[in-house]
Amino acid sequence: MLMECRNLWKTYGKIIAVKDVSLKIRESEIKLIFGPSGSGKSTFLRCLAMLTTPTKGDVFLRGECLTRPDVDLNKARARIGFVFQHIWLFRHLTALGNVELGIRHVLKLPKKESRERAMQALREVGMEQWASHHPAHLSGGQQQRVGIARALAMHPDIVLLDEPTSALDPELTGEVIDTLRDLAREGITMLIVSHEMPFAREVADEMIFFDEGAIIERGSHEHFFTNPESERAKRFMARLIKRTKRE
């Protein structure tokens, strides 16, 4: 098992953000999480990446428990790629600088090798000709492709993507989706929070419906589009289909 979480909880005082979630992801698998906004999907993803400490429960990466107190979290985080909804590139660095930072100062590769590996990652997302540009001079879609390259360049075991296209203008989501499709073809393990349903049908091995901090239902794309079982999933799918048609 590549990544696993068991009975994961995250609470803020009385508010329960993540409620008893268990999930397994195998090598090269792609799982897609969807559900209403505010349902705890992002918090769940951040707990898996150990960017926030879960209140209860365990996270395992290749069998190694990350929720034990003696784990070097910096090392663990370096093995988990994270792509943010609002991208969050380092503003003071160029595209290349953004991708290079982790390789150079976390993996501590020599300068020349870092540069080559960063350029390689930029090439994979089709951004190598923009290497010397600052984020402010890139479009949203280009920025997110750099964001993906930044995560990929670390050669992580898994990449977690938190609504990678939802902050972009509709005409810019295509290029990011194309990039993700390429990664899927390369067999990169991914857990994606997204509502891009056509893309999900193409790449997702499993879809997970999330609501009120918990997994409500799981199944294939077809399952959700033909006969979702739970009332909540039914309602959500109806709304989603209506919105897709309107678009």
Next chain:
Amino acid sequence: MLRGVSTTLSISILSLLLGLAIGLPLAFTRVYGSKLFQILADGYEKVFRGVPELVMMLLFYFGVGYYMPNPFKTAFFTATFALGLRSAANQSQIFRGAIRGIGEEQMVAARSLGLSRLQSIIRVMVPQVFTFSTPGLGSEYALLVKDSSYAFIIGVLEIMEITDRIRKATMDTTIPYLAAAFLYILLTFPIATWLDVWGSRKKKQLGL
């Protein structure tokens, strides 16, 4: 008179740098430090912002300075220290505002790559912090130039002390002070403005 200008400028710039060297770590301590260090840093700020510069300078020169080894007990050094230590408290506040302006997101993004907290501060936060603190740093510099005039009370040969000597020699009580006022404006205004312009240009470059 020219010698006075260069002394004023030296005191101001040295104390600005001293304030930077202490104020920057202080600001990051207050935001990211452990509880104990946060309280200590907060205490430092409160003390040094609460005591009048004049009191501080006299205390440093006649009090603390008395126990110091030689180069540190000179009036020039004590004036620089007194100004620099207070500037650290001010700059800490300026930088703290800047850290908030940069946003927690940059920190989270850095940590997600596996950078330690210290690495994230050095590689991601510090390079952006000056861009976000320019108007504040400009006025802090101007404040130091002006407050360096207190050093005249302990006999540093800066603009005020020299002005006073000229006043005594010429018995003219207007022109020397007007000249001093003009010199202070000349020393503060261009640099503070330049910092402001640099800051807004830099911000534009970062897309802010």
